[in-house]
Amino acid sequence: MTTFVELLLSGLSIGSVYALIALGFVIIFKATEVVNFAHASLLLAGGYLTAVLRDDIGFWAALLVGVAGAAAVGALVEFLVIRRYRGHDHSVLAIVTIGVDIVLVTELTRQIGARVMPMGDPWGDRVLTFGSVSIPQTRVAAFVTAALIIGAFLLAFRFTSWGVAMRAVAEHPETAALMGIRLGRVSSSAWAVAGALATVAALFLTVFPTPGLERGTSLVALKAFPAAILGGLDSTTGALVGGLVIGVTQSMAAGYQSDLAFLGRGIGDLAPYLVMLLVLLVRPAGLFGTRELSRV
Amino acid sequence: MSESTTAATTGPAGTAGESGAGSATGRGRRARVRVRPPRRAAARTVAAVAAAGLLLLALPFYLDRFWLQAGLLAMAAAIGAIGLNLLTGATGQLSLGHSFFLAVGAYGYCVLAGDRDGELTGLGLPGWLAVTGAVAMAGAAGGLFSPIAGRLRGAYLGIATLALVFIGQHVLLNAHDLTGGYNGRPVPPLSLFGITFDDTETVVAAVPFQSMEKLWYAGLALLTVCAFFAHGVLRDRPGRALNAIRDHRIAAGVMGVPVARQRAGVFVLSSMYAGLAGVLLALVFQQTVPEYFGIVLALEYLAMIVIGGLGSVSGAVTGAVFVTLLPQILTRYSEALPLVSAPGTGGVAPGEMSRYLYGAAIVAIVLFLPGGLVRLAARRGHTQKDEA
Numbered sequence: 160m161t162t163f164v165e166l167l168l169s170g171l172s173i174g175s176v177y178a179l180i181a182l183g184f185v186i187i188f189k190a191t192e193v194v195n196f197a198h199a200s201l202l203l204a205g206g207y208l209t210a211v212l213r214d215d216i217g218f219w220a221a222l223l224v225g226v227a228g229a230a231a232v233g234a235l236v237e238f239l240v241i242r243r244y245r246g247h248d249h250s251v252l253a254i255v256t257i258g259v260d261i262v263l264v265t266e267l268t269r270q271i272g273a274r275v276m277p278m279g280d281p282w283g284d285r286v287l288t289f290g291s292v293s294i295p296q297t298r299v300a301a302f303v304t305a306a307l308i309i310g311a312f313l314l315a316f317r318f319t320s321w322g323v324a325m326r327a328v329a330e331h332p333e334t335a336a337l338m339g340i341r342l343g344r345v346s347s348s349a350w351a352v353a354g355a356l357a358t359v360a361a362l363f364l365t366v367f368p369t370p371g372l373e374r375g376t377s378l379v380a381l382k383a384f385p386a387a388i389l390g391g392l393d394s395t396t397g398a399l400v401g402g403l404v405i406g407v408t409q410s411m412a413a414g415y416q417s418d419l420a421f422l423g424r425g426i427g428d429l430a431p432y433l434v435m436l437l438v439l440l441v442r443p444a445g446l447f448g449t450r451e452l453s454r455v
Numbered sequence: 456m457s458e459s460t461t462a463a464t465t466g467p468a469g470t471a472g473e474s475g476a477g478s479a480t481g482r483g484r485r486a487r488v489r490v491r492p493p494r495r496a497a498a499r500t501v502a503a504v505a506a507a508g509l510l511l512l513a514l515p516f517y518l519d520r521f522w523l524q525a526g527l528l529a530m531a532a533a534i535g536a537i538g539l540n541l542l543t544g545a546t547g548q549l550s551l552g553h554s555f556f557l558a559v560g561a562y563g564y565c566v567l568a569g570d571r572d573g574e575l576t577g578l579g580l581p582g583w584l585a586v587t588g589a590v591a592m593a594g595a596a597g598g599l600f601s602p603i604a605g606r607l608r609g610a611y612l613g614i615a616t617l618a619l620v621f622i623g624q625h626v627l628l629n630a631h632d633l634t635g636g637y638n639g640r641p642v643p644p645l646s647l648f649g650i651t652f653d654d655t656e657t658v659v660a661a662v663p664f665q666s667m668e669k670l671w672y673a674g675l676a677l678l679t680v681c682a683f684f685a686h687g688v689l690r691d692r693p694g695r696a697l698n699a700i701r702d703h704r705i706a707a708g709v710m711g712v713p714v715a716r717q718r719a720g721v722f723v724l725s726s727m728y729a730g731l732a733g734v735l736l737a738l739v740f741q742q743t744v745p746e747y748f749g750i751v752l753a754l755e756y757l758a759m760i761v762i763g764g765l766g767s768v769s770g771a772v773t774g775a776v777f778v779t780l781l782p783q784i785l786t787r788y789s790e791a792l793p794l795v796s797a798p799g800t801g802g803v804a805p806g807e808m809s810r811y812l813y814g815a816a817i818v819a820i821v822l823f824l825p826g827g828l829v830r831l832a833a834r835r836g837h838t839q840k841d842e843a
Contacts, residue, residue, distance in 0.1 A: 194610035243822050250549050250609050251821055254761050257754055258817025265810040269803070381617075381750075388614045423629030432618035436603060439615055443606040451608075 161291045166414040167407060172298040172363075174406020175305035179360040180383035181390065181398035182309060183353030188392050189329040190349035193241060194253040198357060199380040200263035201236075203372075205229030205358025206365055207267050210276035210372045218279045226358045232263075233354030234347045241350075242343060268374040277371040284367045301363035308359060309399060312352075316395065321348065329393070382409070382428075385435035391448020400446060405431040511675055515668040516660065523667040524739060525783040530674040531735035533775035536759040537685045537768055538728020543757070544765035545689055546721050547701030549609060552616030553756045555623040556593045556726040558748035560733025561642075562627070562634050563589035565743060568643045575640055576632045582646040586734055593730020594723045601719040608704075620750050627745035639744035642737045647673070652738065667739075674735055678772075681728060686768045688724075697721055698766070758813050762820055764827025773828050777816075782809035 180202065187195045209218075209225030216224070236259055244252055282296040316322040327335040328345045336342050357380075364379055365372045386405040390397025412419065413427025444450045515523060535557055542548050568585035569577030580588065600619065607615050627634045634640060644653035644666065652673060657664045688694055696717050699707035708714045737743050755778055763774025785805035789795045795808050803811075820827055 188610075194613070240818055240822070246821075246825060248547075250547065250613075251761075251765075253549065253610060253613065254757055255818055255821045257757060258761075258814045258821075261754060261758070261810055261814030261817070265807050265814065269807055378750075384614045384617065388611060392610060423625060425625060425628070429621055429625045432621045436615060436618055439607060439611065440603060443611065445611075 162414065164292050165294060166410050168292070168294050169298055170407035170410030171403060172294075172302040172406070173410060174386075174403035175302050175309075176360045176363045176402070177383045177386045177405050178309065178399045178402025179305050179356045180380060181387035181402050182312065182395060183356040184383065184387040185390075185392060185395055185398045186325075186349045187353050188387075190325060191237070191241060191346045192249050193256065194249070194392070195256050195350075195353070196253060197236060197256040197260035197263065198353065198383070199377040200260045200267065201229050201233050201354045202357035202361045202364075202380045203264060203267045203377045204232050205354065206278075206361030206372045206376060207271065207276075209358065209362060210278055210365075213279040218281060221279075222358075222362060225361075226355045229354035229358040229361075230351035231354070233350035233352075237347045237350040241346065264377050268377075271372065271374050273374075275371045275373045276365075278362060278366050280362065280366045282366065295367055297363065297366040297368075301366075304359065304363070308356065312356075313395065325349065382431045385431045389435045389438040389445055391445030393449055394445070394447035397445055397447035404434065408434050512672075515664070515671045520665070520667050521783075521787065523671055525780055527667060527670055527674050527739045528736070528783075529776045529779040530678045531732045531739065532756070532759065532779045533678055533772040534681050534735065535729050535732030536756055536763070536771035536775040537681055538725040538732070539756050540760045540763075540766060540768070540771040541685055541688065541697070541728070542721055542725035544760050544767070544770065545694065545701065546697040546718065548604070548718065548722070549613035550616045550725070551613050551750070551753050551757070552619035552623075553725075553729050554748045554750070554752035555616075555619040556596060556729035557733035557736065557752065558623050558627060558743075558745075559593040559596045559726075560589045560730030561737035561743045561748070562640075562733075563592040563730065564734040564737055565640050565642055566633055568645070569640070570643070574632050575635055577643075586645070586731075589734050590727050590730040593733065594727040597723045597726025598719070601722055604722050605715055605719055617750070617753075620748075620753055623748060624745060627748065634743075634745065637745065639742055642741050642743060644741075645670075645673070645738055666741075670735075670738055677731065677735065681731065682768050682772065685728075685771075689766070689768065693717070693720075701766075755813075758817050760827075762813065762816050762827055764829035767829060770827050770829045777828065778813050781812060782806050785809050 180198065183201075184195060184198055187193060187198075205225045205228060207225075208228040209221045212221035212224055215221075236256075240255060240259060241252065244255065246252075280297065282300050285296045286293050287296055287299060316325065324335070324340045324345050325348075327338065327340055328342060332342060335345075360380070360383075361372070361376070365376060382405060383402070386401035387398055388401070389404065390399070390401025408430045409427050412430035416424070416426060419426050438446060442448075514526070518526070535553065538556075539550060539553050542550055564585050566576060567578050567580045567588045568582060569575065570579045571577045578585075600616075603615055604612060628636060644651055646652070650669065652669045653666055657669075659668075689697070696707065696712040699710065699712055700714055700717060704714055740747075759774035759778045760771055761774070762777055763772065764770025782805055785792065785795055785808050789805050795803055795805055824831060826833075
């Protein structure tokens with residue numbers, strides 16, 4: 160039972176981190192209808208900036224620079240690439256983001272090299288204990304931070320003029336533009352927000368018990384794709400639920416690996432994708448995604 | 456190339472370039488531009504193709520093993536890219552899982568053709584049967600995925616196929632008796648018609664023929680057959696149906712295209728192309744390792760078809776040659792090139808440099824040259840014709 164509770168808590172915590180990534184992914188999709196395969200590179204960029212700068216300017220300042228840096232990279236990609244595309248085929252734009260991702264990830268992994276870069280976070284490897292259940296402080300911090308950020312974001316999405324503009328563009332870009340909403344500004348702000356969220360996720364993906372940021376971190380970030388897809392690409396609620404489902408699944412599959420030995424080693428890494436395929440078989444638009452209707 | 460004319464006349468609505476054949480009258484001025492090239496130009500194209508073919512046939516007598524291997528990798532990639540272009544380029548089904556089907560082909564061949572060796576399973580089938588079986592297995596894998604693929608579109612499909620890559624990696628690393636686990640398994644040399652494609656030397660015209668020289672001709676033959684088959688598929692009824700599905704699925708269905716069946720069919724066909732490419736890759740590498748068939752490879756194939764040109768055979772081949780040969784050329788000439796240094800010296804390694812270049816090429820081509828490199832060639836061809 161103790162193991163189960165520990166795994167559940169740690170799964171929820173990782174899941175909330177995936178939800179941060181998936182939320183950024185969904186925001187970009189809603190604002191620009193682009194599926195952003197370069198998301199992992201935004202995450203890596205933010206994490207790298209934080210890890211590099213923390214010795215010189217301290218952890219919190221480094222994190223701030225990392226968040227701002229990834230937001231800037233996101234906005235820059237939107238400005239230099241996405242906005243220049245003249246066609247109408249959004250799957251071609253998805254392939255363009257793959258090109259962007261190849262360039263950025265290659266450069267960042269070259270900079271990181273064989274290093275494992277610790278984040279220098281204030282939580283370290285301390286562990287909180289409630290009765291017989293113990294959980295690393297970083298996991299608690301991840302869950303609390305993610306919950307706060309996501310809550311703040313959803314409130315902003317609902318009540319600020321930025322949020323209203325964003326939702327209007329997602330509903331109908333042309334009408335929104337005629338109402339005086341500047342589409343370019345909305346889409347670059349979506350990319351910037353996604354970059355910022357990804358950086359926070361990068362922090363919590365690379366703190367204890369993980370040793371630090373390394374070349375493979377961008378692969379970990381790929382697990383947020385199934386989170387976004389199984390929740391439904393155009394639903395913020397879906398991103399949250401998807402993230403939690405993926406986190407708990409992964410944590411359970413990895414924790415009970417010895418009982419699942421017949422499935423082979425490393426089933427924890429595969430579990431998110433299997434769950435996603437199962438959900439897609441039943442609900443092709445994800446759990447909360449709107450089913451596409453076409454007028455003929 | 457006769458390819459380029461088709462590429463140029465294939466409009467955004469996917470109407471294949473048949474307008475010159477007789478129905479041009481009712482189509483106004485635009486259609487008149489699309490008439491077939493005059494006979495002189497056609498003869499020139501045939502001559503160019505023949506010259507290129509002769510050159511390719513003669514190359515093994517002059518090139519060393521390094522370039523032959525690079526060329527063979529390009530041929531294998533070209534076969535795989537043609538398959539992906541049928542699926543993603545012509546039908547608009549985004550697939551990030553092509554490397555999975557390549558792996559099925561490569562490992563399928565090893566299992567079918569290999570002999571039982573320790574814990575490794577092998578059926579020891581004759582070469583032609585093993586190749587056919589491996590291609591059929593890849594096709595079957597594509598067919599098995601179609602309940603999922605048939606329901607999904609766009610990004611959903613892309614990420615679902617991404618799951619295939621991870622499932623593939625998991626199986627390759629864990630099914631030790633089939634795949635040999637992390638270190639992979641050796642690839643049994645292919646025997647066809649009494650010729651064994653291994654490193655035993657046969658001297659032809661004073662040139663020693665080893666595995667690469669022999670495989671070169673096998674690869675060339677396979678690529679030619681594959682290219683002509685895909686060209687036929689794209690040029691005729693199935694191609695128009697696929698393009699119609701890409702451009703407007705519902706309209707295609709209303710006009711009588713069996714959308715679900717065509718989509719499943721092209722998925723299987725594309726997987727079979729990938730399977731064959733996998734077999735050829737395995738034969739060239741002589742050892743299959745799981746690491747190779749990862750997500751990077753799947754992205755490389757997408758890069759090939761975007762860079763070369765979506766939806767055409769010549770585009771796939773051009774892109775495959777570009778993406779495959781780029782790292783090889785950079786490696787070979789890394790000392791002579793600025794900005795590139797040998798791997799491990801801290802500078803930009805050739806592999807990284809080529810990734811920068813083709814990553815940037817994807818972006819640049821989609822933004823500034825929609826239609827890819829073949830469209831560039833076609834455009835030049837047209838201006839020349841206009842001058843003549």
